[in-house]
Amino acid sequence: MTTISLTSLRDNLPSLVRRAQQGERIAITVRGKTVAELGPNRTQNARDAALQRLAAQRGRVIAGDVLAPMTDAWNADADHL
Template sequence: MNSVNVTELRQHLPDYLKQVQQGEEIAITLHGKTIARIVPDRNESKREAALKRLEALRGTVIVGDIIAPSDEEWTGDADNL
């Protein structure tokens, strides 16, 4: 967790907010004592959670039509006959 005094925070607020947005916590100090913390919002919407789950599945599934008939003969069990 980064620590920053009030004056520094005021001068560079957009930079510190970007750090918080990326998941970092920032302690705000006044005369060397921590008076507050800025923490990222961990409450994500249902939509964002669903998008993250879908993104995690990307590349791990096979897309295809399993219902439509195929002209190919099934040979998956040919070695067991």
């Protein structure tokens, strides 16, 4: 992680924001103490997050069991006596 002073941040903000957009994390210091970080936005929209979770499950889950219609009628009373 790159470390810069607050003064340097003020002087170079546009270039530092571009670096953060590319994935770099930048620590901002005041009198040598880190007070904040500048970095990429890690939030995803709900659709992208769901697609990423589904892709992670590929090859480990059989979706046909859940999506296939049931051929037998289900009767809660008869099945749980």
